[in-house]
Amino acid sequence: MPPSPADRRSLRLLAAALAVFLTALQVRTAGALQIQQAFASPSRTNNFVVDAVSRRVYLAAVNNLYQLNATLAKEVETHTGPVLDNPLCHAPQLPQATCEHQKTLTDNHNKLLALDRAQGVLLACGSVFQGFCELRAMEDASRLAVKFPQDGATVFPSMLNIAANHENASTVGLVFRSHGGAARLLVAATYTGMGSDYFPKNHSKEDLRFENTPEIAIRSLDTADLARLFTYDINPSEDNVFKIKQEVKQKNKLSFVRAFVHKSYSYIAINNDANAGVKESQPNSILARICLDTDAPRRSAESRKLTESYIQMGLQCGSSGNIYNRLLSIYPADISSGGAAGAEPHLFGVFAQAGGRAAVCAFRVLEVEERIRQGRRNCSSGPNSDVQVLDSVIQGSGAECEHKGAIKLQEEQLNCGAAHLQHPLALRRPLRARPIYEAPGLTSIAVDNVHNHTVVFLGTSRGRLRKLSLLADLSVANQWSLKLAANEPVHHIMTFDPSDHNYLYLMTTHHLLQVQVSACRECSSCSECVSAGDAYCGWCTLEGRCSVQKDCSSRTVGRSWISTGDGVQQCPSMTITPSEISRSAHMRDVGILINGSVPDLQGLQVECDFGVGITTNATVHLDYGTTQIQTCPLPPPHMYPTIPFGTDHVTISVAIRVNNVSVVSGNFTIYECERTGQIHFKTACTSCLSTAWRCYWDPRNNLCVSSKESTPQVLLENSSSCPRMVGYDVPPLPSGSTHVFSLELRNIEHGAELDCDLGDGQLYRAQWLDGPAVNCSGVTLKTTMWSKKFQLNLRRRGTSTYIDSPEPMTVEVYSCGVGDSDCSQCWGRQAQGHMCVWCENSCQQQEQCHAITTHCPDPHIQKVEPLSGPLTGGTLLTVQGRNLGHSAAQLNVSIGRVPCSVLPQYYTVSLRLVCETGAPWEEMSNHVTVSVAGNAVGISKDIFSFVEPRLLEFMPQQGPLAGGTRLTIQGQFLDAGSTVNVKINQTQNCTIFMLSSKVIKCVMPPAEAAVAENVSVCVVYDGRPCLSASPSFTFTYEKNPTISHIRPNKSFLSGGRSISVTGYGFDLVQSVRMEVSGVGQTSCSCVSSTLIVCQSPAANQSQQATAHFYLNEVLYRGEDASPSGRGPDEDEEPHADAFHFDYVEDPQFYTANKEKLIKHHPGEPLILIINKGPSELDLTLQEYSVTIGSDLCDITFHNEQLFHCTINRSLSASTGELPVTVRVGHFQKVIAMVQMGGGSELAIIVSIVVCCVLLLLCTVALVVYCTKSRRAERYWQKTLLQMEEMESQIRDEIRKGFAELQTDMTDLTKELSRTQGIPFLEYKQFVTRTFFPKMCSDYERRLVQPLYENDPLGPRALSETHPLLQDWQSSNSVRPNLEEGITLFSTLLNNKHFLVTFVHALEQQKDFAVRDRCNLASLLTIALHGKLEYYTSIMKDLLVDLIDASASKNPKLMLRRTESVVEKMLTNWMSICMYSYLKETVGEPFFLLLCAIKQQINKGSTDAITGKARYTLNEEWLLRENIEAKPQNINVSFQGFGMDSVSVRVMNTDTIGQVKEKILEAFYKNLPFSQWPREEDVDLEWFPEGRSSRILQDLDDTSVMEDGRKKLNTVFHYQIPDGASLAMSMKDKRENTLGRVKDLDTDKYVHLVLPHDELTESRKSHRHSHRKKVLPEIYLTRLLSTKGTLQKFLDDLFQAILSIPPEKPPLAVKYFFDFLEEQADKRGITDPDTLHIWKTNS
16 A cells, blocks of 8 residues: 555655664565565665675765665764865875866765675775775775875876766776786776766866776775775786777767676676667667686786777667667576576666667577677688777777688687787677567666576666566566655666575665565465465465475475475375265265375374364375375264255365464365255256265165165166156147147156146146156146246156156147237247137137138338438338238338348347348438238338438547546437447447437547557447548547545545545546445535545444545546556556545534523624534534524634634524524534523413323224124034034044955955966067157057957957068069169178268268167168178177267267167167067066056046046045945957957946946957057947847936036946946947047046045035045055055066076176177276266166
């Protein structure tokens, strides 16, 4: 958070008054940087240096030198100026020096500061006395270590003129040791003598710099030889200097940046300012190298001159056209980059160009060295274009490069030259590098190599420190920024703490800062720490914190500190085994595998923290490198958290703590399988077996269990084994129609009692078909809406258990007559599948209409919008009306002669259309014409006009960069067209909030970072080209307004205080809003370009808050308020984006004596003294307002404690009491009352009236209570009588039920012991149904109307067959060709390669549906049925291809569905191979179970309409009423049946249809059910004695009515006696007058009981009172009887299915499973789950 204005003022006053230091500046963080220590200097800083041993810092400033300790606390301060000096005079240290020029007090600017620890001296050179240098003691910088010059010593000006003598001239230097150990000083100083910009004009004779101060020199720094101190080391002196000739100094204005040592070389970075401004595209930066004699002495005794080794080259940062040509700062560093092994030396530099832009470039030192060696080789070979000799240097050889013959230069000569070689040299071609980072205002650089990561630190001119993390290719990976003190520019020299690179020293104009280059503690997790990209930070594992490596106390232990380079994958992580635990499981321990970089935990205190208040001791077992295994005891199960409602699991966290520090954490899951089935009750089994953890499905109990041991039953483990319903798409159905839904079932026992549930409150009995499918018959769905969707589900009868439906089956029901429909709208519904037609001026179902109206009325247009559009067209015209066609393709729209193209995607049948207008290119108006199918035409009443919008002017023409300016555009026809957009630079939108014919108002967006300040404004109509009144339509983005401060920054709770917001740029502001966080917001007003006034909002309590401002409805962001994409401008003064704002209690006011009543006589002056309570608000006089009544009181005196309020005029009221109100903002309070004259009394009259009213109310309450008590007594007596009657009835029913339970429940009819065998389907019919489940359309028609054939044993239905399996009837003409074609095709089918390719080719066709693939597979099976071995080989090859395709994706999905040819072939192959096994093993017990169920049901009465029976296993289908039913035998003969009459047992309550079914079962019991005639297709005739025969029917003229419903005829109705003779015969023609009884409407017909009997019981009339009313639960004992009877048959069936010996499974299954295992082994699939899924799916 930036410092407040008060803080800034305090800092500036402190720095200006004393020149003190900051010892404990509050730490300010910015990403990964922190200011650790700071020192403030009142004068401008110049240089600083850090001692690596003592960690002292020496800071040189103007006129001052400071010695600071490691915390930047001042130890010593000494003054170095100002002094009397003149740049035209010799230094006063020169003996007998005289100067005729006047000396003045001159500031001493430090030019060079260096340490020589070996001699214990601090070298400090200033700008005064011609650049004089002093040697001070390092222990005490205020003391001179050596007095120079010594008294009487010989001194030359060249020994004194060392540094530059001007504050703006540069000086660099360094201290080194020669090979003899003598201290040397290399110094380079800008020339300030005659001809330079630093030398006084017209004083050429007084030039003291040319002769005595070379540009570069090596001087003696040996304090043991004071006579030669600061002299040029080699004799003669010129040999160790580099001096530019006087006549060319104007072309060589050298400005030195830095000097540093690498190996035995000194590098000097230089800028040649003589080239500045001449060619901006050419680099001015130079890198020079000089060899230092720091190694062993050379073989030659000849002394080396400085110029012999001097060589320079240009440094170019950037490419042509974008060159940064001035070097600002340079830093050498060894970094790891570009895949090089180890660290490689680089030179990093900050380069600038005109305009303040800067960039960072990096140069390889090895390339510099190689360029230097190559340059000397080239120069020794003669004149060369790549290298030149610097003839501008006095000490140079002064000639061009010369050919030196066949002399081979030695390595030393290539590096450092020689006397016989040309020198000094300059390489013509610069060393080039691309910028790796570009930003404005960069000034300095420092680089560090941290754990093989390159980190760059950059200082800026606006007081920022930026930190860049570079990748191996030197691209920027991450960056951070820190705001420094007072926004001062950063000096170009920055250095790291020599003993700890975690700290960086840098210098600004008035501050020296110690910055911690990492803020690791801000990261709270390992992944956050490692992924932050800060190379300094790493994760200290055993301490659980992010730190630098040296701060990690366990860093010496292996794998205890994880760096950024290690990657997030090395962060500790745990794998818990098992990761999911059932709540009912009895587990005591979990195993934990710790991955990542974790030290060895053996011998440490390791605990497991479960986060629920329980910690257990962990046991460490194994240590495999970076992986460790340990065991954690689990807490008791009762301490686990409760599983939330609606979920089936809860996650528990566990952490491994080492020495009470969390090292790694994870979590495991506690689950309950039982909840899974309860939550997903409609897909209970699938959801149970699809969970992330292990659950099993108990099919018997329909439960999801977590353990196999929990039940002895066989459990399901794979979701594919779940009982489920296979849904399919159903076309929309009309409302009220009755339909039958055939549902394919999987994994459900045949004959299971199921109900169909469509969510309409009614259950429909599911009827099993021959195959694994059921019919939901008699389903009648109704709706009163346009359409409604029902979801079809299956439930087990009598339970709430649903059959899984993974793919929900939805049935859409529609009603044609719903809604305000017209003809076109009605016909348009057919596109949605609704069979609706227009009939008799209404929309009806197609089958209900006899006179269909196909021609609809002409279109009627009600509304057209818009009513105008541009001449360029493209307007989306919306037409609304009636009968606008029922298809977009029918429509043709035009406006006069201009067409309008209809857009189908926006078309609403009959009601609405949208079309796109064409371009007329001239103004016109006309009606809109709509024609349907070319004959029906409608014309609008409205007229559409083509106009040309014109833009006249817009305002304002400037606004802030942040956007939000409300732009107003004026013109004509501005609202034309369907879409109007205001474009800014054709890339951004100005958001329109008002649009009319003459005005457009919109809100300007923020300026884009890439655009100029001036942007174009244009209007786009309907996506056509931009329309503008160029060039006047140009908007200028100005600098964002700036808020400096707000005063006052406090408010009282009531709000309304005037807040003055000061700043600049407010003339760009149109609206202002102040928002106080947590309080509210208020509108403000702009008073001037520098002042905004706001009223503070009201608050509820005293608090410290933050005020934000919205300028033009855009949040003010202070220095970051620049447009999107732009960062803070380095050249702008930063400002806060939020302001501290306090709320305090409302002010308190009271009169002088706190009196509440003040008497005042009219006509006299009134003076009130109002005291103020203690407050922090600092209210001003202008904020108060006092009124007495409605009169304003003048405040005449004011101080902090009170103010005077005076009224010298008459008050507005002369009598009564007037309130004294004090107002401050929205706060107002009445502090007293002013009583005018005498008081008045009010008479008491009101109280008597109230008493009279109360007496009347008491009388009314007593009358109401007595009327209802008599009714209650009579009702109670009636209830007692009914209870006695019911008790007697219950006793009778219990006796009957008990007697029934005592009968033999295992006694079944001897009919079950059949002698003629089970009526199995023949093999041909079995495989036909398996191969072609749907059969063909002809067979489906036979399902409705079967065909019968005569047989000696009676008529029977024809067996179904596929059309292709029948005999072909072909003509004689085509028979030869047909037979030849079939023969050839058979040959192709016997070609294995052809057949496999043929199948693959068909499967690749997009329109080859799944049904087509199944039919192909079945046809191939029939064609190759006689060659099963060949068929098996084909199937195996196709399976191998299928396995290969599945293994590359998800192998577990293979064989899940029958979606390919080979999967259907596999099904057929299994059917063929398993036929005999099913027939011999499972067929008989299954058939006996069906017979037993039917036999048991037939023992009692069954309601033919509701399906409820006396004997059933389903509670919901139990006939809960005592129906008196008697069995009787009848003798029946079947016409055409080859056997005598048969005695059939029926009940006297059976309907005629039920009697027919029992008779058919008696005759056809030994035949398959598919061959039985249907009861609708036979007649039953009774031959009573003495009377004529009669046809028996369920409904005829003799049927009786009961309770408003027609009752079905029964045996009892016809009074058929026991032993009666009946005859059955086939009908000649099936009648369609009456369908099956089960399909009858329950509202019109009844058999035994009324539907929903328990709901209608109360409505029965008195005539039904003879029916005994008992509790329905009494009849539940019948369920036990049925269950006991069927138990044995169920056991036999499941015993036959599940008792297959494991060592001898069916051969087909064994063969196929072996094949799957072989394929899995070949593909390396070792996952047992995958192989198990293959087997279960097959």
